[in-house]
């Protein structure tokens with residue numbers, strides 16, 4: 180049975196591929212970090228054809244009307260580098276019917292951890308192959324051991340979770356997701372796949388309201 184308390188104590192004995200570093204950075208208390216090398220080049224993943232078709236249905240000029248693209252891209256990045264939690268700052272989609280030689284899709288993101296300087300560019304050159312090339316900037320990721328970060332749950336990811344919450348309680352869902360995390364993911368502090376119980380309660384509540392199981396007035 181995995182223990183969820185006293186992580187920083189047990190990490191010293193369990194770290195394998197990743198490393199733990201200590202830095203004082205001028206503060207009285209030395210900070211402990213989870214560090215890991217970024218994956219070797221080339222890095223890429225393929226966007227599922229179905230996912231792309233659904234995104235394109237919501238395209239308007241050079242943008243998507245839904246934020247589900249952030250779920251699709253973040254999930255793809257996790258297959259090559261699972262430890263950072265990415266937020267996205269800009270993106271562009273090739274206009275429908277455009278003959279210009281520009282990528283079908285491109286976006287830039289950054290790691291949400293305060294001490295981590297990792298940034299990422301994702302580019303899909305061709306809509307036929309749907310190969311998404313991932314270019315990381317920065318040599319090493321750096322996450323403080325006392326920090327946890329997770330992406331906001333939006334769009335389709337929210338709907339998917341709300342369906343699962345029809346058969347289990349938010350706290351149960353949270354604990355089960357936590358139990359599924361590998362040791363190195365646990366150490367990295369990235370909790371993209373482990374929503375908090377509070378967030379899950381909100382999702383369950385909104386769903387019940389939508390389906391009329393709760394009277395709002």
Ligand SMILES: [Zn+2]
Nearest residue numbers: 263290295320
């Ligand atoms: Zn990071």
